[in-house]
Amino acid sequence: MKKTLCFILLALTLSHAKEFNAPMKAYMEGLNAEAKATNPNFTGFDAKRGEALFFSKHTGKKGTEMSCVTCHSNDLKKGGQNINTNKPITALAPSVNATRLTDVAEVEKWLRRNFNDVFAREGTALEKGDVLTYIINQ
Amino acid sequence: MKKLLLMTALGLSVAFAGSVAPVNNALYQKECASCHFGYQPALLNKASWEKVMTNLSDHFGTDASLGKVESEQILNYLVTNAGSGKITANNTTTQITKSPYFIKEHRKITPNLIEQKEVGSLANCMACHTTADKGSYSERAIVIPNYGRWE
Numbered sequence: 647m648k649k650t651l652c653f654i655l656l657a658l659t660l661s662h663a664k665e666f667n668a669p670m671k672a673y674m675e676g677l678n679a680e681a682k683a684t685n686p687n688f689t690g691f692d693a694k695r696g697e698a699l700f701f702s703k704h705t706g707k708k709g710t711e712m713s714c715v716t717c718h719s720n721d722l723k724k725g726g727q728n729i730n731t732n733k734p735i736t737a738l739a740p741s742v743n744a745t746r747l748t749d750v751a752e753v754e755k756w757l758r759r760n761f762n763d764v765f766a767r768e769g770t771a772l773e774k775g776d777v778l779t780y781i782i783n784q
Numbered sequence: 785m786k787k788l789l790l791m792t793a794l795g796l797s798v799a800f801a802g803s804v805a806p807v808n809n810a811l812y813q814k815e816c817a818s819c820h821f822g823y824q825p826a827l828l829n830k831a832s833w834e835k836v837m838t839n840l841s842d843h844f845g846t847d848a849s850l851g852k853v854e855s856e857q858i859l860n861y862l863v864t865n866a867g868s869g870k871i872t873a874n875n876t877t878t879q880i881t882k883s884p885y886f887i888k889e890h891r892k893i894t895p896n897l898i899e900q901k902e903v904g905s906l907a908n909c910m911a912c913h914t915t916a917d918k919g920s921y922s923e924r925a926i927v928i929p930n931y932g933r934w935e
Contacts (some may be wrong), residue, residue: 707842707845707846707847708845708846728819728820730819730820730844730845730846731819731820731821731904731905731907731908732901732904732908732911733818733819733820733821751851755849755850755851758847758849759846759847759848759849760847762841762847763846763847
């Protein structure tokens with residue numbers, strides 16, 4: 647019974663979620679497998695955890711405190727601004743910027759760079775999966 | 785003949801009015817100009833570009849790392865079109881703003897004009913050089929925020 651309820655809840659969550667395209671789905675599955683290999687109790691990516699991660703502050707690569715929001719702003723539907731160069735950044739939310747999270751190579755590149763800049767290390771599969779799950783629903 | 789002379793004179797005057805070949809490489813534009821102004825290859829010499837491209841994972845304090853293929857293609861574009869002569873003379877750094885010529889050309893710009901939020905730093909070419917993206921740094925095209933035309 648518990649299991650059925652779990653499935654229904656999962657199905658409901660998924661039906662509200664925006665869809666990744668096929669290559670991105672494959673990439674997410676890879677992250678999923680990696681997260682599971684690291685932690686056998688892992689049950690799936692979570693947008694709420696991704697949101698918390700996106701807003702959390704860390705000592706970045708430059709030694710100053712920052713978060714993803716420092717450049718992307720706290721409203722993903724609006725654009726942001728590069729903190730170092732003042733160059734505008736287009737909105738991250740796929741609902742207003744359809745090109746976001748559609749290209750695996752771009753996604754991998756920016757996750758690598760931005761985790762290093764904000765966290766001063768690369769992201770784990772769990773962190774990357776969570777934050778992508780948060781962004782795809784924006 | 786007269787026409788040719790005129791053309792030559794025009795060409796020379798443009799060269800001396802601070803013009804460089806505009807960026808004409810889509811990969812460079814996409815990968816480098818997504819975070820900052822797309823600096824024309826002629827603004828640094830070959831050795832400087834080589835230094836920049838070997839250390840992209842710590843690019844002025846941020847991670848700008850690229851895949852091997854993209855990195856090689858961009859390096860090739862940069863060194864093929866790298867600068868020489870007065871613009872890059874005696875600049876052994878990886879910063880365009882450290883070139884003696886650049887410093888001389890910007891010596892009259894007061895710190896308040898540079899530090900204001902519309903500009904931020906001398907690396908933000910487009911803030912004042914309205915045609916910088918076309919490779920033209922002509923004095924006639926300079927409009928400094930909260931100051932006006934430079935000429």
